[in-house]
Amino acid sequence: MSQSTSDPIRGELARNQQTTHxxxxxxxxxxxxxxxxxxxxxxxxxxxxxxxxxxxLFGAALIGAAAVIDGVFWNPPMSQ
Incomplete structure (x- = not known):
């Protein structure tokens, strides 16, 4: 199958792949x-x-737990 450049969906995908990250x-x-x-x-x-x-290691576990609590409960990810 060949890609058609006139297909708007494939053209949009190609433009999105060419953008810088x-x-x-x-x-x-x-x-x-x-x-x-x-x-x-x-x-x-x-x-x-x-x-x-x-x-x-106990201290590391406390710091790790605080990081997880911060990332999940105090500052949860929001959909944009």
Whole structure:
């Protein structure tokens, strides 16, 4: 099958695919990056530092839970 350029739907799809992308991070991208980053830092500090590993991971769990609560309940995604 060949694409017809006179088809308005295919033409619109082709124009949308040619646009440049906005690579800025949203609030929810930051939340998704924050959770594993906090756990990795807690594991690093817990294993190399003077903080017990279980205490460091507990702190990371609290920070991760706060990030999820912020992203889901306090600032939920809104449809535009």
């Amino acid at each position: 906005d690579w800025s991070l949203s609030r929810y991208d930051v939340v998704l990056i924050l959770i594993p980053a906090v756990f990795l830092l807690a594991a690093l500090f817990g294993s190399l530092g003077s903080i017990p590993l279980n205490l460091a």
